[in-house]
Amino acid sequence: MEGSVPRVEHDEAVRMYALHLLSIGYEVHARIDGWFQAPDYIYGYRPDIVARRGNEWLVVEIMKGDTDWPKISALERIERERADYKVVIASPQDVKMRRWAGANDR
């Protein structure tokens, strides 16, 4: 349980990131009950956000802690295998500081 991000903080970052992507024109699927449709599983894991704009796909995972690595590894695989997919691993702190890696264009 060491080194894990509190659930509330994690969920807040997912909300902020999803709303940001929505505001810059992405079609967003996110793990936010009641507001967005949940993303599909990718190699057995459900990412926090999958967003699409045209032919560009963005997979976003907000870090929760040390136990993330098998999921991150599975998500990164799709970036290696599909040229149209980009995977962003962000910390809640990144989101708080408005560091939108991979999605900063409007």
Add this chain to the structure above:
Amino acid sequence: MTVDSIRDRFLIAPAKFLGENPTKLNPLANVRVCEEWFLMELLDPILAPDKSVALSYERFNQLMLACGRSIASERFYSYFFKNVATIETFEDAVENFRVKAMWLFGNFKFAYKKLAARDLAAARFDALVGKTEARSDVEFTKRDAFQDIESIPEQDLSFLGYVSGDRLNDLDFAVATLKLLLEHWSECDTFLDRLGSAKQQKLSDVLAIEQFRFPSHSSAGVDEKQVSEALSRIEPELRERRARQKKAQDIGRKNTQRYLTLPDLDVYVATSMRSDEDYAAQSKFVRHVFENPAVRDLKLRYFDPTASYDDDRIKKGLIECLMLRRARVTLYNAGAEDTMGKDSELAATLAQGKPVIVYIQSEPRFVEIPGRGKIDMDRRAGTFSAKHPLGLQISTKTGVAHGIIVVRTIEQCARMLRKVLLHELEFSVEHEGGNFKLEEKETKSVLRVVTDDPLLSHSFWAYFRHTEPEPDI
């Protein structure tokens, strides 16, 4: 009372003992395998002219053989019939056997076959009948007081609920959306357009609860200053609620670990917690039951789902399944509405062959449910007592049909809880509508049934014992 009427009563009792519904003219007609004259000859030395009943071990077994049953062990005879001296004590002995037969096996014939078998070890016989006998309360009272579970302020209990949690999440989303909107105010129309109509409608609904009117569509009427003022009012309130939620959830998480490692668990409390009011009502119910003088000295270990929390709903469900499995009895707070959660818990407990006490408040009699009007709790209690399809469930291990105990007051609930745990329930066997019913005397609840229907009974036990459940999903 004439000698003839004693003879009639004597003949009716063995018929009941053997699971037959006695006929008026010839009570043992369906079970007798000897000729009529021999049965009468057998009764002569048993029924003396002074109206006493002399049922020795030998005479009892002759009677069983004449009725097509196997010879009973001496232990069985001694336990049930040794003290028979009058027709009344004989009838009481038969009633005692019938109660135990229904309680343990849900079947009179099988109960006799099992309990009277001469190759049944004495210890096994004692263990079986012991399950139906009153227990000492020492096992409970000698324990330390149950103080493992940390309490959560009543007004914050609802923060442990997923419904209340979702409300805060929605408000969080609304606040985040307003913030982003303010950051890009010059592009307000584009932003709302990209948000989409469904989300804007929901945003409007969520903010309306917080007394802020936000349009449900388009940007007409959206004012930057008003949005900013609303945000500076709502955000600190949200933070304060989040802080209380975090505190309550932290206690709930710790309590979950305590529950998971409790060596004993006596009672599982099943209820539904949809609204904030449900949490407060459930908390009061639990406190009042377990602090009642009828059970306080038993230091009961009980699982109160309102005091336990896990972030993950699947894990929370598994925790509750385990607690239900471990507890000796389930206390079901019926409330005014049925819900899948607590109904499943009721059925699962019965299917595990364990008792369920269902509490349906008597005061106030009518409860208002939004959209459904007034619910008559007396009628609801009647449904649970007599008509509810889940009122009887078979134990998946034994095939015995188990019923629920319906109580109407907190005091009765506590009293029955004590009786259930200490095996102090009192029963009578009644016959109605083609079924024998084992009825608890105080609440008139039916806890076991045996049907007269020969085909249903035969098929039930044949298939129950000799077929495996379907292995596939």
